[in-house]
Amino acid sequence: MSENALLDQPLVVQLLLREKMLEEKDLPDVQQALNRFSGSVELALVHANLASATDIAQIYANHLHLPIVGASEEENLPLNKELAERIGEKICREKFVLPLKSEHGTLEVAFANPTDLTALEQIQMLTGMVIRPVVAPVTSITDALDEMFGKRDFVKAIASEVDGSGGSQENEDEEVVEEIIDLDRPIPKGRDSHVIRLVNHILSTAVEDGASDIHLEPFENSVRVRMRIDGKLHEISPPPRAMYVPMISRLKVLAKMDIAERRIPQDGAIALSVGGKRIDLRVSTVPTVYGEKMVLRILSKGAIPLDLTKLGFDERQARDFQEAAASPHGLLLVTGPTGSGKSTTLYATLNLLNKPEVNIMTVEDPVEYKFEGLNQVHVRSQVGLTFAAALRAFLRQDPDIIMVGEVRDQETAQICLRAALTGHMVLSTLHTNDALAAVNRLVDMEIERFLLASALRLVEAQRLVRRLCPKCKEPYKLDPDTAARLNLDPDKEYYRPKGCEYCKGTGYKGRVGLFEVIRITPKLRNMISEGAPLPELREEARRQGMSLLADAGLQKVSEGITSLEEVLSVCMADSE
Numbered sequence: 001m002s003e004n005a006l007l008d009q010p011l012v013v014q015l016l017l018r019e020k021m022l023e024e025k026d027l028p029d030v031q032q033a034l035n036r037f038s039g040s041v042e043l044a045l046v047h048a049n050l051a052s053a054t055d056i057a058q059i060y061a062n063h064l065h066l067p068i069v070g071a072s073e074e075e076n077l078p079l080n081k082e083l084a085e086r087i088g089e090k091i092c093r094e095k096f097v098l099p100l101k102s103e104h105g106t107l108e109v110a111f112a113n114p115t116d117l118t119a120l121e122q123i124q125m126l127t128g129m130v131i132r133p134v135v136a137p138v139t140s141i142t143d144a145l146d147e148m149f150g151k152r153d154f155v156k157a158i159a160s161e162v163d164g165s166g167g168s169q170e171n172e173d174e175e176v177v178e179e180i181i182d183l184d185r186p187i188p189k190g191r192d193s194h195v196i197r198l199v200n201h202i203l204s205t206a207v208e209d210g211a212s213d214i215h216l217e218p219f220e221n222s223v224r225v226r227m228r229i230d231g232k233l234h235e236i237s238p239p240p241r242a243m244y245v246p247m248i249s250r251l252k253v254l255a256k257m258d259i260a261e262r263r264i265p266q267d268g269a270i271a272l273s274v275g276g277k278r279i280d281l282r283v284s285t286v287p288t289v290y291g292e293k294m295v296l297r298i299l300s301k302g303a304i305p306l307d308l309t310k311l312g313f314d315e316r317q318a319r320d321f322q323e324a325a326a327s328p329h330g331l332l333l334v335t336g337p338t339g340s341g342k343s344t345t346l347y348a349t350l351n352l353l354n355k356p357e358v359n360i361m362t363v364e365d366p367v368e369y370k371f372e373g374l375n376q377v378h379v380r381s382q383v384g385l386t387f388a389a390a391l392r393a394f395l396r397q398d399p400d401i402i403m404v405g406e407v408r409d410q411e412t413a414q415i416c417l418r419a420a421l422t423g424h425m426v427l428s429t430l431h432t433n434d435a436l437a438a439v440n441r442l443v444d445m446e447i448e449r450f451l452l453a454s455a456l457r458l459v460e461a462q463r464l465v466r467r468l469c470p471k472c473k474e475p476y477k478l479d480p481d482t483a484a485r486l487n488l489d490p491d492k493e494y495y496r497p498k499g500c501e502y503c504k505g506t507g508y509k510g511r512v513g514l515f516e517v518i519r520i521t522p523k524l525r526n527m528i529s530e531g532a533p534l535p536e537l538r539e540e541a542r543r544q545g546m547s548l549l550a551d552a553g554l555q556k557v558s559e560g561i562t563s564l565e566e567v568l569s570v571c572m573a574d575s576e
Contacts, residue, residue: 091126112135346429402419417442
């Protein structure tokens with residue numbers, strides 16, 4: 001290499017070449033290291049294993065006839081945070097300098113690169129002292145700074161250098177800013193204030209009454225407004241027919257829907273703030289002969305508990321369910337009809353599993369609750385983003401846990417099974433009457449029994465029943481025939497609804513889940529693989545101490561949580 005080419009190299013590289021610690025054939029590696037580790041030449045050489053920090057410090061010390069400190073493992077650099085703060089953490093880290101001690105107007109400073117005259121002048125101006133330089137290995141200086149100021153977070157350091165907008169201007173238009181409608185804010189006076197007041201009143205009433213859905217329905221000369229509370233629809237005072245279209249238009253604007261389009265169904269979402277609490281609404285419209293019918297589903301993230309027993313699981317069921325969900329791989333299925341709380345159960349489970357070390361991916365139609373830490377995908381069939389397409393993509397995204405909103409077809413079922421058998425935990429839902437009926441449903445989708453048996457960890461079925469009002473429920477005795485038929489104690493006191501002001505005359509307040517949790521034990525696995533009929537599978541589950549839906553319902557009746565009529569209406573027919 002020519003003399004001029006060598007002179008183009010940093011001083012430390014020239015000194016290392018002169019001392020035969022580097023060779024000319026190493027120069028391409030040196031250049032690559034300098035390109036990769038911008039900032040400090042010394043640190044770049046150390047990171048690339050081209051030279052040790054101690055050798056670099058020794059070469060500088062010999063060349064400049066300066067003392068060297070911190071060169072051995074036993075010798076730690078003295079820490080003086082007060083002096084370091086006078087210079088500032090930023091300069092210490094950027095220039096790789098460490099003030100050691102001051103006496104009689106002189107400040108001793110350790111430099112990783114003592115030829116950096118700019119750093120020396122900067123420190124002199126900041127402190128007003130005479131600087132006495134010494135040499136220290138660059139790693140000793142960075143270790144000392146980390147000990148004084150805490151380990152440096154390079155991501156935050158880089159982010160702090162970006163302007164306040166958080167990124168470049170061209171991305172600004174792509175950001176979707178979510179508007180949260182505050183129902184507690186005063187309504188400004190104006191031409192449309194009566195429509196805004198009406199909409200706000202309906203929304204806040206629904207939230208206060210604990211409604212799960214709001215139905216707005218147009219007819220020829222009238223309007224009907226109904227709210228689903230504890231699973232039952234209740235009619236409330238409707239607005240005049242003339243206010244219906246402006247009211248729907250207002251809600252469509254809030255939900256970012258096309259107010260000019262009234263011929264096709266539309267979907268949207270509204271974010272509300274009520275009493276400082278965040279509430280999400282999922283909005284859906286369909287065109288009817290008298291205008292658009294709108295349904296608003298009310299979703300409160302705060303209603304999803306972290307403890308499964310608060311949903312209605314008993315201790316054993318909650319333990320079995322959590323252990324199965326925490327398995328490293330397998331298939332967990334939640335079954336039940338629409339509106340039985342399957343999504344709430346899955347979200348509560350994902351909440352428990354949501355940790356930084358776990359990659360959780362969900363595909364839903366639609367995404368009901370948005371959670372920090374979950375990678376949630378919304379199905380868009382019109383552009384080809386189906387459950388199956390999303391699942392295929394997920395398998396290339398290194399997931400630990402996959403949640404599939406619903407297994408609707410053979411392709412989705414097969415991909416779920418493949419994922420479960422190749423080291424992923426898959427959680428999903430199915431529409432079946434009870435837990436073990438999921439086995440037959442998947443076999444109908446042409447899933448091989450022996451594969452299903454090896455993948456299944458747990459199947460769960462659930463229903464929602466209304467809780468008896470705690471203020472007015474009344475005790476009574478069952479007639480002996482009914483008690484004998486249902487295997488209940490005829491001498492025990494049971495409860496039924498009565499009705500009071502607190503529960504608005506219904507006799508019920510709130511809902512609770514009935515659960516059938518079937519853990520797939522080795523015996524059940526063999527029976528599934530061999531094609532055992534459903535009644536035999538159910539009998540074996542009972543023998544192993546697992547409660548079926550009817551058992552769970554009668555247990556809630558015995559505990560006075562719900563009425564016998566409620567349990568008979570939702571699950572006894574399924575179990576016969």
